[in-house]
Amino acid sequence: MELSPRDQVMLNGELGAAAQMALRILTTMSRVYGAPRLLDIESAHIDGCLYHGFSGLEFARKLLNGGARVVVPTTLNVGAVDLLHPEYFRGSEENGRYAQELMQTYVKMGCQPIFTCAPYQSAQRPAFGTQIAWAESNAIVFANSVLGARTNRYGDFIDICAAITGRAPAVGLHLAENRRGQLLYQLANIPERLLHEDVLYPVLGYLIGERSGSKIPVIEGLPPTTTEDQLKALGAAAAASGAVALFHAIGVTPEAATFADAFQNQEPEQIIPVTLADLRATLGKLGTAPDGKVDVVALGSPHFSLAEFAQLMPLLAQFPPHPDVEFSVATQRLVLAELEERGWLEQLQAAHVQVIVDTCVVVTPIVKAQKGVLMTNSGKYAYYSPGNIGLQSVFGSLEECVRSGAQGRVWRDDGVWMVDD
Amino acid sequence: MKQFQARILAGGRASGPALVLPEALSLWGGLDPETGEIIDRRHPNSGDNVAGKALVLPLGRGSSSASSILLEAVRQGTAPAAIILAETDAILALGAAVAREMYDQAPPVVVVDTAVYQQLRTGQTVTINEDGLISFQ
Numbered sequence: 001m002e003l004s005p006r007d008q009v010m011l012n013g014e015l016g017a018a019a020q021m022a023l024r025i026l027t028t029m030s031r032v033y034g035a036p037r038l039l040d041i042e043s044a045h046i047d048g049c050l051y052h053g054f055s056g057l058e059f060a061r062k063l064l065n066g067g068a069r070v071v072v073p074t075t076l077n078v079g080a081v082d083l084l085h086p087e088y089f090r091g092s093e094e095n096g097r098y099a100q101e102l103m104q105t106y107v108k109m110g111c112q113p114i115f116t117c118a119p120y121q122s123a124q125r126p127a128f129g130t131q132i133a134w135a136e137s138n139a140i141v142f143a144n145s146v147l148g149a150r151t152n153r154y155g156d157f158i159d160i161c162a163a164i165t166g167r168a169p170a171v172g173l174h175l176a177e178n179r180r181g182q183l184l185y186q187l188a189n190i191p192e193r194l195l196h197e198d199v200l201y202p203v204l205g206y207l208i209g210e211r212s213g214s215k216i217p218v219i220e221g222l223p224p225t226t227t228e229d230q231l232k233a234l235g236a237a238a239a240a241s242g243a244v245a246l247f248h249a250i251g252v253t254p255e256a257a258t259f260a261d262a263f264q265n266q267e268p269e270q271i272i273p274v275t276l277a278d279l280r281a282t283l284g285k286l287g288t289a290p291d292g293k294v295d296v297v298a299l300g301s302p303h304f305s306l307a308e309f310a311q312l313m314p315l316l317a318q319f320p321p322h323p324d325v326e327f328s329v330a331t332q333r334l335v336l337a338e339l340e341e342r343g344w345l346e347q348l349q350a351a352h353v354q355v356i357v358d359t360c361v362v363v364t365p366i367v368k369a370q371k372g373v374l375m376t377n378s379g380k381y382a383y384y385s386p387g388n389i390g391l392q393s394v395f396g397s398l399e400e401c402v403r404s405g406a407q408g409r410v411w412r413d414d415g416v417w418m419v420d421d
Numbered sequence: 422m423k424q425f426q427a428r429i430l431a432g433g434r435a436s437g438p439a440l441v442l443p444e445a446l447s448l449w450g451g452l453d454p455e456t457g458e459i460i461d462r463r464h465p466n467s468g469d470n471v472a473g474k475a476l477v478l479p480l481g482r483g484s485s486s487a488s489s490i491l492l493e494a495v496r497q498g499t500a501p502a503a504i505i506l507a508e509t510d511a512i513l514a515l516g517a518a519v520a521r522e523m524y525d526q527a528p529p530v531v532v533v534d535t536a537v538y539q540q541l542r543t544g545q546t547v548t549i550n551e552d553g554l555i556s557f558q
Contacts, residue, residue, distance in 0.1 A: 025518055032430050032514045053454060053493035059523055135485065155485020157492075157519045164428055184551060387450050 001031055002037040010165055018066030022161035026169065029158055035169035043126050044074040044163035045119050045143075047135035048156040049106045050363060051080040051099035054157065058237055060105040063160065070110040070163040075119040077136045079103035080364040082356050083115070084333070090365040099364075109160070115358035116332035118232065118303040120147060123334070128254055131174055133162035137239035138232070138302045138380065144246040146231050148254035150174050153245045173246055177264070179255060181248045183212055184268035187221030188275050195223050197416055198230055198311075199397035202379030204274070205234035207282040209242030211272065218248045218262045229305055236302050237379025256313050287384045289392035292409035296371030296391060297321065297360045297401050300330030301380045306338050308398075313344055315399055319406035320351045326368055327353045327405050330360040362388045375410065377401050422556050423540070427531035429553040430509065431517035435529050437502030438549040439541055440474040442466050448487035448494075448513075457499030475547035476501035476528075477538070481510040491516030495524055503549050504530045507538045531555065537550070 003011065011027070013020040026038060048056065080099035081089045089096045095378070107113045114122050119134075120142050126132045126149035134143050135154040143149045152172040154162065162168045172178055185208060187195075194200050208217045226249065238244035248256035256262035299312070312329070321327040329348070331339075336357050339345040348355055361367050362384040367374070374391040376382055384394040394410055403411040423477060443465055446452070451461035457472030471494075481487050494500040500520070504513055513530050520527035528548050533541075537555070541547070547557045 021522055025515075025522065028431070028510065028518045029515055032509065032511050048489075049487070050486070052449075052489040053496070055492045055496040055523065058496075059492070129509065153485060155515070156489045158515055170500050198528070332455060 001027060004038070005166065007038060016067035018063045018068035019164055021063070021066060022164045023167070025158065025161045026165060026167060028188045030169040033171045036172035037170050039170040039174060040130055041072055041133045041162055041166055041168050043072050044070065044159060045090060045134040045136065045139050046074060046106060046111055046159045046163060047077040048160050049076050049079045049103050049115070051095065051102050051350040054176050057098050057102045057105070059103055059157065063164070064105050064108055068109045068164050071166040072163060073124060074111045074163040075114050075122065076103070076106055076111045077117055077139065078115055078359045078363060079326045080359060082358045084357055088354070088356060088366050090368070106160070109164070111163070114332060114334070116303050117301070117360070118305065118332060121305050122332065127328035131168070132325060133159060133168045135159035140245050141235035141239045141247065142232055144173060145235055145248065145253050146228060153243070157240045180216065180264040180266060181256070181262040182215040182269045183217045184271045185217055185219045186271060186273050187219070187271045190221065190276055190279070191388035191419055193268070194416060197397065198233065199377065199416060200232040200239040200279070201234040202377070203279050203283050203286065205237030206241045206286055206379045207274065207278060208247065209238035209240065209244050212238070212242055212244055214243055215269070216246050216248070217244065218250065218256065218268065220250045220259070222249045222252050224251050229307055232302055233379065239379045240383040275420065276417070283395070283417065286379060286395035287393045288386045289373045289394050291394065291412065293373060294325060294375045294394065294404045295369045295373040295410055296326045296328070296367055297405035298328050298367070298374055298376050298381055299378065299398070299401065300356070301360050301362065301378040304331040304335065306335050309335065309339060309344060311398060312402070313347065313352060315402040316348070316351055316353065319403045321353065321405040322408040323352070325405045325408050328356055328361055328367070329353060330356045333357050365389070367391065375401050375404050422514045422557060424554055424556040425533060425537045427533045427549065427553045429529070429531055430514035431521065431527060431530040432551060432553070433521070433529035434525060434550050435475070435503040436546065437473050437475045439477050439543055439545045439547045440469060440471060441522060441543045442476070443481035443540055444480040445480050446478055447482040447484060448490040449484040452490055452494065454490055454493035454497050454499055456519040457494065471501045475500050475503045475505060477505045477541045480506055480508040481513045485512050487512045488516035488519065492520050492523065495520040495527055496550070501528050503528045503547065504529065505541065505547070505555070508532065548558045
């Protein structure tokens with residue numbers, strides 16, 4: 001494998017033990033990926049700050065003690081503890097302590113403590129075409145698809161190795177030719193109303209994730225007005241039900257201004273029509289519980305944006321949560337500060353809505369209910385809730401979630417998934 | 422004794438009884454690193470224990486946090502002795518590479534040809550050497 005002079009200096013240990021170990025891991029992984037060299041990256045996003053066991057903390061401590069400092073702007077994904085509200089953590093005292101130390105260890109390496117899975121809705125975002133090393137499946141798919149930045153699917157350990165060295169294996173989605181669309185999903189006769197409903201997007205994403213394998217999907221038929229929050233929901237669901245790291249939406253996402261751009265002037269390998277019936281079938285698979293009693297309403301995976309809170313506030317004013325229902329929304333600190341400024345946080349607290357930052361309810365014990373049903377508008381929560389926290393899931397639109405939370409039973413807006421009159 | 426060349430994703434030598442999984446497994450949410458037990462209740466091998474086994478599976482699956490679970494299993498002494506795959510899996514290779522850095526021990530992770538893969542049976546003693554030569558009865 002071809003090493004740059006600076007790579008060689010790091011590998012020799014001249015920039016410290018941490019950089020040496022990081023580069024050694026990167027070269028080992030380059031052989032696994034079949035990458036002939038490393039390339040420079042301009043930013044990193046780290047998922048390794050979520051506690052999975054003591055070994056992850058030992059790894060971070062070893063890096064820090066070896067002089068680790070990130071050399072590119074680096075943000076942190078969620079940890080296991082809401083550091084602004086540590087009392088929300090319901091795991092063991094020991095795990096809580098180690099989980100907090102893990103988060104702080106990454107901060108000490110120079111990572112920005114934003115602790116969010118939506119770093120792309122934070123202050124800085126990578127520019128179109130830039131090489132980055134991002135971890136966390138929804139962040140990866142958003143960065144590649146919506147921003148047009150270039151990252152492979154990085155995860156624990158290799159993410160921080162890239163941030164410390166500023167290098168990543170030159171392979172896969174870092175290279176333009178590997179970003180060509182392969183599968184064409186054609187929306188066929190989807191009702192106009194549904195195309196503009198937020199609830200369409202996680203369902204469509206889930207369907208695409210299930211059917212795409214490791215291929216790059218292209219969607220034809222989304223309105224040019226599709227919002228970033230809708231694309232965020234689509235990508236997160238596709239990365240939960242499948243391994244999607246990049247999708248294109250013709251006329252919407254930046255590498256797909258035209259059909260020819262999306263497929264880099266080649267033909268799709270397969271054309272897959274998506275009908276209303278397909279979407280309704282997927283809708284039925286998103287949750288694991290039938291419509292009935294609701295114990296928990298959880299929103300904010302990926303983390304809620306300010307625009308999403310702006311939709312939530314009037315609904316909550318009209319349909320405040322039932323006292324027996326736990327209602328939580330996960331977001332990032334920047335958005336929390338905005339909520340405070342606008343007086344919305346006070347209103348949320350008055351309605352007994354728990355606002356969580358730095359973490360989310362499916363990666364750490366926060367929800368009080370040990371069993372029962374969790375309702376959500378997040379494809380990702382709906383997917384992971386039964387396995388990770390033992391709560392069966394029901395999926396619905398934001399309005400369905402709020403109104404269900406108000407009555408403690410699932411409320412449905414049947415018009416959304418119907419054919420136009 | 423049959424002997425074949427495997428492709429090394431993470432090197433090392435190991436020997437142990439084979440445990441062949443007919444389906445891919447996500448270690449995150451699928452393996453308890455405290456016990457080595459497969460805890461994905463939808464997996465056909467739910468309840469089996471991977472500790473000390475030559476774990477044979479088509480590939481890993483799901484979350485990239487699988488590398489964290491493999492590292493934790495090495496720390497707790499519940500990791501497989503070796504991992505034998507039908508397809509390259511970078512996440513498992515990474516877990517093993519980091520375990521080698523941290524604890525100076527890790528299961529070798531190798532990929533074998535389909536023809537070899539299909540000959541592996543649960544219970545056979547499988548041995549892998551540093552050069553990626555894999556042998557079994």
